Amino acid sequence: MAATTSQSHLLRPTLPSLRLRCPSSIHSVSLRRTNGTDRISSLRAVSKPTILVAEKLGAAGLELLKEFGNVDCSYNMSPEELCAKVPLCDALIVRSGTKVNRTVFESSAGRLRVVGRAGVGIDNVDLAAATEHGCLVVNAPTANTVAAAEHGIALMAAMARNVAQADAALKAGKWQRNKYVGVSLVGKTLAILGFGKVGSEVARRAKGLGMHVVAHDPYASADRARAIAVDLVSFEEAISMADFISLHMPLTPSTDKMLNDETFAKMKKGVRIVNVARGGVIDEEALVRALDSGIVAQAALDVFTKEPPAADDKLVLHENVTVTPHLGASTVEAQEGVAIEIAEAVVGALKGELSATAVNAPMVSAEVLSELAPYVELAEKLARLAVQLVAGGGGVKSVKVTYASARSPDDLDTRVIRAMIIKGLIEPISSVFVNLVNADFTAKQRGVRITEERVQIDGTSESPIEYIQVLIAQVNSKFPSAETETGEISVAGRVKDGIPHLTKVGSFQVDVSLEGSIILCRQVDQPGMIGAVGSVLGEQNVNVSFMSVGRSAPRKHAVMAIGVDEEPSKETLTKIGEIPAIEEFVFLKL
Ligand SMILES: NC(=O)c1ccc[n+]([C@@H]2O[C@H](COP(=O)([O-])OP(=O)(O)OC[C@H]3O[C@@H](n4cnc5c(N)ncnc54)[C@H](O)[C@@H]3O)[C@@H](O)[C@H]2O)c1
Numbered sequence: 001m002a003a004t005t006s007q008s009h010l011l012r013p014t015l016p017s018l019r020l021r022c023p024s025s026i027h028s029v030s031l032r033r034t035n036g037t038d039r040i041s042s043l044r045a046v047s048k049p050t051i052l053v054a055e056k057l058g059a060a061g062l063e064l065l066k067e068f069g070n071v072d073c074s075y076n077m078s079p080e081e082l083c084a085k086v087p088l089c090d091a092l093i094v095r096s097g098t099k100v101n102r103t104v105f106e107s108s109a110g111r112l113r114v115v116g117r118a119g120v121g122i123d124n125v126d127l128a129a130a131t132e133h134g135c136l137v138v139n140a141p142t143a144n145t146v147a148a149a150e151h152g153i154a155l156m157a158a159m160a161r162n163v164a165q166a167d168a169a170l171k172a173g174k175w176q177r178n179k180y181v182g183v184s185l186v187g188k189t190l191a192i193l194g195f196g197k198v199g200s201e202v203a204r205r206a207k208g209l210g211m212h213v214v215a216h217d218p219y220a221s222a223d224r225a226r227a228i229a230v231d232l233v234s235f236e237e238a239i240s241m242a243d244f245i246s247l248h249m250p251l252t253p254s255t256d257k258m259l260n261d262e263t264f265a266k267m268k269k270g271v272r273i274v275n276v277a278r279g280g281v282i283d284e285e286a287l288v289r290a291l292d293s294g295i296v297a298q299a300a301l302d303v304f305t306k307e308p309p310a311a312d313d314k315l316v317l318h319e320n321v322t323v324t325p326h327l328g329a330s331t332v333e334a335q336e337g338v339a340i341e342i343a344e345a346v347v348g349a350l351k352g353e354l355s356a357t358a359v360n361a362p363m364v365s366a367e368v369l370s371e372l373a374p375y376v377e378l379a380e381k382l383a384r385l386a387v388q389l390v391a392g393g394g395g396v397k398s399v400k401v402t403y404a405s406a407r408s409p410d411d412l413d414t415r416v417i418r419a420m421i422i423k424g425l426i427e428p429i430s431s432v433f434v435n436l437v438n439a440d441f442t443a444k445q446r447g448v449r450i451t452e453e454r455v456q457i458d459g460t461s462e463s464p465i466e467y468i469q470v471l472i473a474q475v476n477s478k479f480p481s482a483e484t485e486t487g488e489i490s491v492a493g494r495v496k497d498g499i500p501h502l503t504k505v506g507s508f509q510v511d512v513s514l515e516g517s518i519i520l521c522r523q524v525d526q527p528g529m530i531g532a533v534g535s536v537l538g539e540q541n542v543n544v545s546f547m548s549v550g551r552s553a554p555r556k557h558a559v560m561a562i563g564v565d566e567e568p569s570k571e572t573l574t575k576i577g578e579i580p581a582i583e584e585f586v587f588l589k590l
């Protein structure tokens with residue numbers, strides 16, 4: 001007889017929820033479903049989280065943060081000072097001036113749960129390191145769009161009319177009307193590279209100025225371009241036909257130094273360039289050469305590869321270059337908007353809510369999330385059970401998850417469910433904390449391959465999923481009855497009245513609510529077994545919540561699933577094992 005109890009110290013109790021991870025010291029709020037009803041439950045209220053604001057943030061945003069946590073506004077910190085502070089902080093808010101690199105995440109020693117970027121560009125945050133550390137990154141992608149677009153237009157007009165140069169000359173006592181003859185914008189071709197939020201706002205405004213606007217963006221929607229009468233063209237076409245080029249793409253490995261010697265050579269002689277995106281999208285040394293050779297007549301730059309640039313930076317000092325110190329988002333209105341947008345996102349993340357502006361986690365609408373909540377709980381618990389059934393030694397490498405639904409397979413977004421399966425598989429056997437942010441990364445890192453299959457079955461399409469099956473392949477089970485004929489450990493379950501139920505173990509049908517803990521016994525099917533096990537548990541004051549027996553055939557083998565509210569002692573489990581008809585049993589903690 002195989003009698004096995006799982007090691008309880010490995011099995012941290014978990015709350016069935018969609019929480020990303022709340023620091024232990026804060027109000028932890030999660031979306032849970034009880035008896036078919038969604039509710040936001042406040043799980044505990046201890047002390048407030050600490051939110052470090054590393055760069056100046058608008059007052060309205062600070063107020064929101066202060067209502068929720070202890071706010072430490074420490075501006076102009078050195079990298080060392082930042083690293084010294086992060087282990088004391090649950091959240092960090094930055095603008096573009098702070099490098100949140102791997103060392104910052106390592107220094108946080110797991111405490112940092114969310115980084116809020118008060119703005120759009122997240123090129124100053126090491127997303128891979130954040131994800132590996134299970135730290136959510138959120139940004140404020142909309143509030144400064146108009147400010148950046150207006151600044152782009154302001155720079156283009158100022159450059160075309162030599163405003164900055166003429167202003168400096170006049171202040172130096174020089175009245176140089178002939179020197180500062182400009183060029184007109186009307187009738188000129190403007191090529192917008194990066195037709196996203198800022199790019200399209202610049203396009204609208206430039207059309208109002210009478211410019212002919214084309215755009216290049218490999219991912220932009222043609223409908224949006226049509227809606228504002230902008231032609232989408234190839235990169236080569238855009239740069240070769242433009243009188244003005246305005247840059248509005250993010251800095252990524254593929255946009256890094258996108259304008260370089262080779263591309264400048266393809267431009268119309270005398271082109272003018274505006275950059276309010278990121279300095280790194282231009283090879284700055286190549287731009288100096290292009291300015292010197294006259295390919296580029298003028299440039300107007302708000303952003304630089306190194307910010308602030310060196311005092312003797314050739315590009316900044318170039319006569320034909322107009323510069324501003326990264327002011328694109330710096331309007332009173334934009335900064336208030338950004339501060340509120342990021343404060344709401346950070347507070348939401350600290351509460352454990354999924355964020356609409358998450359950069360490194362799945363974004364799922366509240367509606368979908370609410371519908372999926374009990375299935376998320378079911379998935380995590382099935383995975384927790386399945387992994388506890390694995391006999392030691394082998395290691396989990398290959399897991400197949402099947403979702404059966406009457407809905408079309410395309411109708412099911414499984415990202416959140418998959419993440420919780422990974423959490424259920426990995427947390428009981430490691431010290432790693434798995435959440436929506438780091439789930440896929442953690443699975444990959446541990447060599448666990450998850451495959452998913454969506455099966456369409458007959459039935460009502462009212463519920464998103466009829467049942468979920470978790471199969472662990474290439475391992476032996478400490479409870480062999482959980483193995484299928486083909487040798488995989490298999491558990492399956494469904495949601496009934498909002499409550500997850502275990503409905504199948506191996507090839508045995510059972511029905512037990514996934515609450516508390518579960519004892520699985522395989523016995524020879526005969527009268528009195530339920531009573532025998534029940535009385536052993538009763539003698540030890542262990543409350544039985546559910547019992548269910550599934551059998552292969554009458555009087556042959558049966559699997560009994562017993563839900564218990566308390567963890568039975570070792571002696572109690574030994575006594576169960578000593579009941580003569582019991583052939584194997586296992587205690588599993590949810
Ligand atoms: N100067 C400032 O203060 C300031 C303010 C706001 C935004 N920005 C910067 O402006 C840029 C755009 O911001 P947004 O809010 O419009 O972002 P967005 O994501 O809405 O738009 C970026 C667009 O660039 C496109 N893109 C990606 N790769 C491209 C490529 N290789 N070629 C052409 N297009 C490409 C994307 O498809 C997307 O449509 C970002 O770099 C952001 O950091 C700067």
Ligand SMILES: O=C(O)[C@H](O)COP(=O)(O)O
Pocket residue numbers: 095096097118119120121122144326328329330
């Ligand atoms: O990406 C952005 O949002 C802008 O570059 C603004 O950056 P800032 O917050 O440092 O002004």
